[in-house]
Amino acid sequence: MEQNELADRYLAVWNEPDATKRRASVEELWTADGLHIVQPTEDVLKEASGLGFTVTFEAQGHEELATRIRLAYEEFVAGGGCTFKRVGTAMRLRDMVKIDWALVDADGTASAAGTGVLLLDDTGRIRRDYQFIA
Template sequence: MTDIDPKALTDRYVAVWNEPDAALRRAAVHGLWTEHAVHVLLPPQDIRETATGLGFPSAAFEARGHTELEFRVTRAHEEFIAPGTFAFRSRHDADRIRDVVKFRWEMVSPEGERAGAGLEVLLLDPDGRIRADYQFIESTA
C-alpha cells in the first residue's frame, strides 16, 4: 500500500466537493476514486424512516464509477456550494488503519455555523485511491 497521509487525503476529498470548476472537479474525481469505485450514502434518519414506512428496508443510496461519482459530487456542489449558502470542511480528525481512512466533516454557512455533519469511511486500493466510500449523515444541524 502506498504511504497515504490521511489528513492530506481528507483535504483532497473535501476540496472536490467545494471545487467550482467542472473540469477540475472531474479531474479530482478521477484522481481520488478508482474507475469502479462505489460511494454509498446512508441518508439522514428522517429519510430512512420515510423509506422504511414505504416498505424499503434499506435506504442507502449508491453511486458507482467515475460518471456517477462525478454526477453525485456535481449535484451536491450545485445544491449546497454554488449558491454560496454552504461549504464543506473537514473536522481534522482523519485516521487510518491499513487500507481504511475515516474522518468527520461538516457543512457550514459562510458565518461558520454548522448546518450538517457526517462520517466518511474510505477503503483504499493499493495505490491509495478510493475503491469504496461510505458516507454516514450524522446530523442536519
C-alpha cells in the same frame, strides 16, 4: 498519501467550482469502479420502512461520482453558500481512512455534519466511500 492530505483533497473536490478540475479530481481520487454509499437520514429511512423498502443511496464509477459531486456542489456550495470542511484529524487504519466533516456556512455555523469512511486500494485510491450524515 498521508490521511489528512487525502481527507483535504477529498473534501476539496466537493467544494471545487470548476467542472473540469472537479472531474479530474474524481478520476485521481477514486478507482474506475469506486462506490460512494450514503446512509439516508432517519426521516428517509422511516418513510421507506413504512412502505416496506430498504434504502441506500449509491453512485458508482467516475461518471456517477462526478454527477453526485456536481449536484452536491450546486446545492450546498454554489447554491447554499457553504463549504465542506474537515473536522479534527483524519484517522487511518491500514486501508481505511475515517474523516469527520461539516458543511459550514459563511459565518462558520455548521448546517450539517457527518463521517466518511474511505476504503483504499493498493495505490491509495478510493474504492469504497461510506458516508454517515449526522
